[in-house]
Amino acid sequence: MNADERRFEVLRAIVADYVANQEPVGSKVIVDRHNLGVSSATVRNDMAALEEDGYIAQPHTSAGRIPTDKGYRLFVDQLSDVKPLSAAERRAIQGFLEGAIDLDDVLKRSVRLLAQLTRQVAVVQYPMLTSSTVRHVEVVQLTPARLMLVVITDTGRVDQRMVDLGDVLGDEAVANLRTMLNGALSGQRLTEAAVRVAELPEEVSAELRDTTTRVCTVLIESLVEHPDDRLLLGGTANLTRNVADFPGSLREVLEALEEQVVVLKLLAAGRDQDAITVRIGEENEPAEMRNASVVTIGYGTRDTMLGGMGVVGPTRMDYPGAIAAVRAVANYVGQILTGK
Structure with a gap:
């Protein structure tokens, strides 16, 4: 040598x-x-x-x-092969995630798993609505003048909204409304569906226009991005075990993690589904994160990236272990949510 x-x-x-x-x-x-x-x-x-x-x-x-930071960067760049998780670890991850009952459960389990596997803070982004399509719109009549709209996407996201009609609607009108909404929206990407919904009131008879306008106004709220509910964090307490790794800056890091925009930027910087992105210390754009490292990857299919996930911790991190865990969990979450 x-x-x-x-x-x-x-x-x-x-x-x-x-x-x-x-x-x-x-x-x-x-x-x-x-x-x-x-x-x-x-x-x-x-x-x-x-x-x-x-x-x-x-x-x-x-x-x-x-x-x-420079030393860690050279070390990470020279990781030619990351020790893969054992077959038993992979089976445990797959079994735990496949036991989930819906999208929320999948992502909550993912965050818990990542935090436990890496002993860091885990972050998972909800599937981005721009990459989702409408699978079904259900219309449930709660009272003669009140409806519940349920939008279900292909990624398993379920959004419920209430509509006060200001008028009484019969069973046949509710069925017609359900048929019209599904005919117009099923299979549409959410961004396109929002545009299509805005056009619907002009396409119905005059007596249904007011009801359809109320329904469509509420429905559009389900079809646009909700930046305030797009992230799940887990394992924040793991940071407090490593106070010495954040001399005078642990509070700043914790406060930064509470800012959705900061975390979304960190995830956006590493949304490649084929490669892990590692940002170390000073490489992180937010000043509050300059004593931290972030390991991220995108999840989804090769054709459609649904969101990002990763871990945040001190620069004194087990990089091979974190990379292996993030990659494995992202792979299984992508398979489960896309049914592949």
């Missing part, structure tokens, strides 16, 4: 030990634990070179070193 390869092995050893123990790593520990086949003097020289290049740093006067 040449000098560059050996230095990377030294960096890899420092990352592994620091992630595991949260203690600066010295040359003697590396020689004793990692069997690199070189002396402590050689390891010290390699550590000096890595420090000069900005890959590791000395936090205080101890002999140990810790990885920098």
Whole structure:
């Protein structure tokens, strides 16, 4: 192994030990634990070179070193193969997720799983409505003058809305309304469906126009994006176990995670379904997240990306483990929601 390869092995050893123990790593520990086949003097020289290049740093006067953001980045970029989850782990994930009863349950289970598997904060984005299509519109008559509209999408999303009609509607009129809405909207993407709904009041008879306008006005609310309910977070308490990883900034990170817009930006930055995106420390655009790392991926099918998911934690993160877990959960969620 040449000098560059050996230095990377030294960096890899420092990352592994620091992630595991949260203690600066010295040359003697590396020689004793990692069997690199070189002396402590050689390891010290390699550590000096890595420090000069900005890959590791000395936090205080101890002999140990810790990885920098630049060091973590090199480590992640050199992960040629991430240790896959075991067959038993994959079966457990699949079984847990397949036990879900609806979309909400799938995503809640996904967040819980990711938080448990990685011991980080897990984030899952609801399927984006722009990529969903209307599967069915149900019209339920609650009283002669009040309806409940239920919009069901192909991703399993169910949205219920109440409509006060201001007039009494007979059974036949309700059935006709149901037939008209499904004829116009079934199979349409939600963005197209919203446009189609706006046209419907002009296509009905004069006596039904007022009722149809009320129904369509409420229905449009179900067909447009709802940025306020598009995210699920889990495992936030995991951050508080690692207070030392966020010197003076844990509160900022927690507050940033409460801001939907901040988290959506983090997910949007890594919405590739084929590749994991890892943003480390200073690479994160929000200033509050500069002491954190974010591992994200998109989920869905090759043709249709439904949303993003990932984990947020300190830069001192088990990157191989986090990457494997995020990739596996995203894969199963995509399969379940698309029925493939």
